[in-house]
Amino acid sequence: MSLLGRDLAIDLGAAGTRIYAKGRGIVLDEPSVVLRDRQTGRVVRFGAEALDGADGADGTDGETYWPISDGLPQDGELARRMIRHFLRKVHRHPFPRPRLVMAVPDEFTPIERVALRDAGFEAEARGILLVKHAIAAALGAGLPVRDGTGHMVVDIGRDATRVAVLSCGAVVAAGTVRGGGNAVTRAVARLVEDEHGLLADEREAESAKLRATREPTGNVLIRGRDSGTGEERAVALPAARVREAAVQPVEHIVRAAEHTMERCPPELTADLGERGMVLVGGGALLPGLRRRLQEGLSMPVRRAERPSDSVALGLGRCVEDLGLIAKLRRR
Structure with a gap:
């Protein structure tokens, strides 16, 4: 079984990739970036090493590429190679063959779902389990996603901000606005x-x-x-x-949250007015953001304890208890 690798959760973010190993927690946190040689086009580095070599201080003439956007591979080949590199780095074995739990965008198409699964399988995973991104973020933020009340999660990523309202373990309404951190x-x-x-x-x-x-x-x-x-x-x-300088991007987030709430039943809107929203993602760390959102939406706004890690931690909860995924799917 050691050759097959232990179960892992992988949060593919546009800015960074985090891997959670069953029983061990988050074991990898690196930028989702690839460095290619300008002359040959050959991939020479991944992750933190790619950023270190991007300035050319060590003689490397390279160009950086970010193959993930909005949680999905935008360059399938580079994304596959990057994921495989990270998996091998975690397992320290050339053929780890782990079972992966991954987050899929809340409003995904069948083509996007297939693209995400293919990236995992081509990176030598032996199995793929998909969890909706908002569910993973809410679990990682400690929200009781399976109860009947309404909860709003706003994930401010590198290139997009996702807004979702959850209730009874399901995504009731969701929206995405281009432009995050x-x-x-x-x-x-x-x-x-x-x-x-x-x-x-x-x-x-x-x-x-x-x-x-x-x-x-x-x-x-x-x-x-x-x-x-x-x-x-x-x-x-x-x-x-x-x-x-963040004022205008924040206004876009406020409008996206308002439009998402408008698609919710009245009873859930009342819940949100009382419980407010939870901010996750790296962009949630910007000082003053919580106050601006609270003023714009007239509702309580709090930041998750570990906003950058929320999705990875939520996926990790699913890794620790695979039965939780089945319970959520039945909702």
Whole structure:
């Protein structure tokens, strides 16, 4: 049985991939990125190693690719190779052959379902069990998803934000808005260009956004090239100013939540007004986001204890008790 590998849960996020091993918890957390050689097109690195080699400091002339979008493979070949690399890294065996529990988008098509299963099987999994993304996120956030009351989960990912209302172990209504944490990153880059004439690349803008999250009262140093001279320079922005760039993406999330609630029965809408929503995903860590959503929706808003890990932890609960998946499917 050791050759077949123990059961695993894999959260394929656009920004990062997390793997949960039965009985061990989260054993891998790496960026969902692949590095290819610019000259040959050959894949040379995956995950954290790919980001480390992207700056060319070690002599690698590579270009990064992010093969996952909205929880689904956008480049099937790169996604398959990345998943297989991560599985082998966890098992330390060339042919791990694990059984996988994976999250599928709440509003998926049969083609998308097949694409996700194929990516898992082609990465040498021996079995695939699929769980709806919102159910996994809610389980990981500690919500009682099988009771009859209404619960709202908002997952702010890298390239999309998912909104879902759950009740009785099922997704009652769901919606997706393009633009998650990456929309905030682009807004930061536009802010620096408009106000300081500085062209900051995505990686630098992302870094500035994260530093503003960790240091809410200080200044954030952003480097880039002067749009006029082409020279590299840096500017210091108040962290609060960086966070203000998130206003428009947050308004999109508010509207998506409102539209999702409009499709719910009145009794569930009343539940949501009392219980509010739970934020998960890496974008949930942005300071001030909870307050803005609470003001825009006039409902309680709280952040999950481990927002970035919520989906992986929820899938992990299913790995620990595979019977839970069957119970949810009967709802």
